[in-house]
Amino acid sequence: MKRANLSSAFKLSLNATLSVLALAAATAASADPIVVKIGSVEPLTGGIAHLGKDNENGARLAVEEINAKGLTIGGHSVTLQLDAQDDAADPRTATQVAQKLVDDKVVAVVGHLNSGTSIPASKIYSEAGITQISPSSTNPVYTQQGFKTTFRVVATDAQQGPALANYAKKLGNIHRVAIVDDSTAYGQGLANEFEKRAKELGITVLSHDATSDKAIDFRSVLTKIKGETPDAIMYGGSDSTGGPFAKQAKQLGLRARVFTGDGVCTESLANLAGDATENVVCSQAGAAIQTMPGGEAFQAKYKKRFGQVVEYDAPFAYDAVYIIVDAMKRAKSTDPAKILAQMPPTDYHGVVGETQFDSHGDLAHGVISLYVYKAGKKTFLDQVKM
Template sequence: MKTGLFCVCKFLVVLPIFFTMQTPALADDLIEIGFVAGLTGGSAQIGKDEENGARLAVEEINKQGLLIGGEKVVLAFDAQDDAADPRTATQVAQKLVDDKVVAVIGHQTSGTSIPASKIYSDAGIVQISPGATNPAYTKQCFKTTYRVVATDAQQGPALANYAKQQGVKTVAIVDDATAYGQGLASDFENRAKAIGIKVLSHDATNDKAVDFRAILTKIKGENPDAIMYGGMDATGGPLAKQAGQLGLRARVLAGDGVCSDGLSTLAGAATDNVVCSEAGMALEKMPGGDAFEAKYEARFHQPIQVYAPFSYDAVYIIVDAMKRANSTAPAKILAEMPSTDYKGVTGETTFDSKGDLKHGAISLYGFKNGKRTLLDVIRM
């Protein structure tokens, strides 16, 4: 039975018109779209990438012109920083509710998306995460909760299956004790054991750690074929680098939090010893990937990190729901979300009853001279 009742608020957003380079000067309705990610801290580069993707969509929609219910609508982009901190995430979520946003793109991580989701559920505001992969995020059965990426229940086993195919017989696991890192590591461990990979140890660190030598020295004595790390690139990069410095022969396996184009800055030459996954289709395999990449780089003068295409599509999915509802009221937008069938940059998006993708994909990458190279795409 589905649980997670929420309050539905019906209201008309009437706010003063303000001027920006991207927003037309005159409009009948100014409608706020919320966005949240860690824009400061260790994973800021990934958070900023997601912000850029969503911002690009808002700018495009405003430039094209948007009519809802026969009225001209201009989108305002309310971007907030939760610093990838769960407590800050709930404070920011409440601020966006108080700001009367009609929907939220975010949060960036599972550890922030999960606690914030209760606040959006209580307010009846749609939340679409472009990066939260822990299955617990949608298992709460909130009717407001969606994501546009695959889950760790798919990503962890995909990494384990790849390891098995590559002849890995023994593995040591390390996670950063966050909802994301711990969940990914556990899903990897369960699958690894099921397919005959021996798990030698499972250690926990934290998402602020910079020195992994004690854990790695212990792991060196275990002599595993691979080290699986559940965490973000800000910690996964130094872990891989220090493993190389200590002379470990093990390959490093990691998830989407580590799988950024900026990993080489953090891991140095050890980057080429990393295999990582993304909980979505590879950019070069996306139907609109090439065109989006060109637009993104022209607008922001930097390469895409990981999930900009997903936050971009998330904005368009919200606007698609507005058009189908013929309304910008949060309750009307929410009512249209289950019937979403949107074809965007990342492909076709349809949701199951929990708000997960019906047809997700996992992309596996290696690195060559510090540059990501696609190894395989696994359709779920």
């Protein structure tokens, strides 16, 4: 009888021990961090790879910072993983990369850099119900397609183009302009917006020519433009082509000022255009880093981490990651659908400033910055709030 009692007691003790161990194992499992992937897409190869790397660096800095601080969503420890992809600034590659990110089960995407890649990729993200925040795409079409998944943290070319034209008019000596674009969604869109506003202001548009985003020799079109004797030339494109464009214009003796947008308005332009940058006036569809609330501190930590200064878009990519995480926190979930549902009411204060979205996913309050180059250094000129 006593032996039976001892056996029963042992069994009860063993069962209790196993229960405690099972509970401990379950608790340990729930304490293991959930890995959450955020996509980052930009050209990491090709002529504007330096701009793409700047975007990726901004997103990576945010991810590293958040992981170092520790992140808890809905009671679970979360580790972010940046799924960085190269779209080579090519629309077809962009759609392939977008599908790969969907298959990789990212919860949101920071990208793409170019309007010409963001626009075709946006359909894939929309069908998957994944939030897409571009830190640099400015073509208005991107957010005008009826998708609920498209957002951007910069102003649009519908604001940037007119701001450039307004400044040209303000100078008082720009009466005749020639326009050239690189045939991309971005370059063409910016040039068209500039042209529309220039005509409204009474500036004569002498011509509008198209080249290619792969072009390196502009002497033919510039020789034609020289014969038109413009006061200014507006170029829509990136710095990899805009640099040679400005340089060759000077070599051909064109004295017209070159007006251009944020694709050209980079820290690297002086390396591409030489002293021809002295003739460039450019805009960027966002606040200048020196006017950003957190700009100075961001520049310092970016330089410490990557050994170079910001090209331009890195702070916007950085804030985009934090905006996604802010949506996660408000949703108390890492589910893509729940993150997306929290995007419209975003009111985030970050490095760039305050971010709120309108009904299309555009910034409620955009900013355009204007620059010139002095002794090869990009120099802030003015800022226009839209």
